[in-house]
Amino acid sequence: MQHHVRAAALGRSGEQIAALWYAAEGFTILARRFRVARGEVDLVARRGPLLVFVEVKTRRGDGWGAPAAAVDARKLLRLRIAARAWLAANASRDTAEFRFDVVAVRFAPGGDGLRLEVTAGVF
Numbered sequence: 001m002q003h004h005v006r007a008a009a010l011g012r013s014g015e016q017i018a019a020l021w022y023a024a025e026g027f028t029i030l031a032r033r034f035r036v037a038r039g040e041v042d043l044v045a046r047r048g049p050l051l052v053f054v055e056v057k058t059r060r061g062d063g064w065g066a067p068a069a070a071v072d073a074r075k076l077l078r079l080r081i082a083a084r085a086w087l088a089a090n091a092s093r094d095t096a097e098f099r100f101d102v103v104a105v106r107f108a109p110g111g112d113g114l115r116l117e118v119t120a121g122v123f
Helices: 004-024 073-090
Strands: 026-037 039-047 050-060 097-107 114-119
Touching: 004 026, 004 039, 004 050, 004 097, 004 114, 026 073, 039 073, 050 073, 073 097
Parallel strands: 050 097
Antiparallel strands: 026 039, 039 050, 097 114
8 A cells, every 4th residue: 555655656756747748838738637437637738829738657666667658548549538528528629639637647766856758649
């Protein structure tokens, strides 16, 4: 149980860092941790007519491999399901396009900094 709590806190930290990055790039965060029965998306962000569905993967160090490597076909399917549900509930006529991004947040061991990698348009 304690490991799960630490992992959840780490994940929320990564999501917050990703949200700050998108805000600095001129995006407005519309939703965080949007979940439906068979899907989830960590962030929904908008800049003008562009809507972005974001999957955030956070790691401490390199022990579990690259964060983005954890985004497999099953995870992408869950992301698509959640995006469809979000669009159905929040459709707007001024949304001309949307994309799916993966953000990898890696905290250095010992807390000495972090690395952020944004992969835009994964599909």
